[in-house]
Amino acid sequence: MLRIEGLNTHYGNSHVLHGVDLAVPQGRICALLGRNGVGKSTTLRTVMGLVPPSCGRVLLDGTDIAGWSPHLVARAGVAYVPEGRLIFPDLTVIENIRVAERKPARSWPIPRLLELFPPLAERATNRGGTLSGGEQQMLAIARALVSDPKVLLLDEPSQGLAPLVVRELARVIRLLCAAGVTILLIEQNMKLAEAVADEMHIMVKGRIVYAASPERFRAEEAQIRTRYLTV
Ligand SMILES: Nc1ncnc2c1ncn2[C@@H]1O[C@H](COP(=O)(O)OP(=O)(O)O)[C@@H](O)[C@H]1O
Ligand SMILES: [Mg+2]
Numbered sequence: 001m002l003r004i005e006g007l008n009t010h011y012g013n014s015h016v017l018h019g020v021d022l023a024v025p026q027g028r029i030c031a032l033l034g035r036n037g038v039g040k041s042t043t044l045r046t047v048m049g050l051v052p053p054s055c056g057r058v059l060l061d062g063t064d065i066a067g068w069s070p071h072l073v074a075r076a077g078v079a080y081v082p083e084g085r086l087i088f089p090d091l092t093v094i095e096n097i098r099v100a101e102r103k104p105a106r107s108w109p110i111p112r113l114l115e116l117f118p119p120l121a122e123r124a125t126n127r128g129g130t131l132s133g134g135e136q137q138m139l140a141i142a143r144a145l146v147s148d149p150k151v152l153l154l155d156e157p158s159q160g161l162a163p164l165v166v167r168e169l170a171r172v173i174r175l176l177c178a179a180g181v182t183i184l185l186i187e188q189n190m191k192l193a194e195a196v197a198d199e200m201h202i203m204v205k206g207r208i209v210y211a212a213s214p215e216r217f218r219a220e221e222a223q224i225r226t227r228y229l230t231v
Contacts, residue, residue: 029173
């Protein structure tokens with residue numbers, strides 16, 4: 001479904017991604033972990049076309065979309081929920097979703113999204129800025145789904161959320177996967193990543209250095225943590 005091969009990305013002279021290889025099979029959830037600043041967000045931004053790669057391929061169902069502009073990547077079936085959510089504070093919940101709707105959604109029409117996220121249904125006419133962090137995250141995901149993506153890129157969705165809300169987020173991520181959405185998830189919250197992911201990947205300095213099932217990851221977690229994840 002989504003296959004990243006030898007991806008290199010620079011910001012000016014700064015070489016951030018050094019040959020990222022990562023495959024997210026159809027209908028699976030892959031978690032991408034790693035310390036701050038290793039290039040996780042840059043990977044998603046490069047896939048989305050927000051930063052041009054210097055070389056490498058991004059294959060979506062076999063088509064190389066590397067370097068396409070973001071609206072073409074979106075049209076090809078990739079949706080992106082950035083770090084920090086970036087919802088419009090002055091637009092209502094419904095308006096926040098509608099701005100992302102290019103044509104009436106087939107898989108995820110607005111009534112289905114409101115069913116999926118009951119708190120958003122209750123606040124449909126409230127302004128985005130008045131929502132809690134958890135509700136804003138749900139809204140950001142709803143806004144991404146309205147484009148009927150094949151692949152969903154989530155950048156640290158649990159950031160700043162209370163444990164109970166993180167559990168709700170895990171439920172939603174699993175449900176989306178069960179509905180056929182392929183997901184690449186960046187997380188700092190290892191519990192969430194382990195709970196939802198089919199495969200765990202760790203990035204160090206712009207390269208994937210470790211990939212394993214959550215079971216193997218859990219068994220090796222103590223060493224992995226000190227080696228790759230803690231500061
Ligand atoms: N727009 C930018 N311009 C220049 N350097 C950037 C930019 N965005 C990120 N970086 C740098 O690229 C590196 C990787 O950043 P990022 O992908 O955001 O890491 P992560 O998401 O893993 O924390 C960091 O050193 C960061 O400072
Ligand atoms: Mg980041």
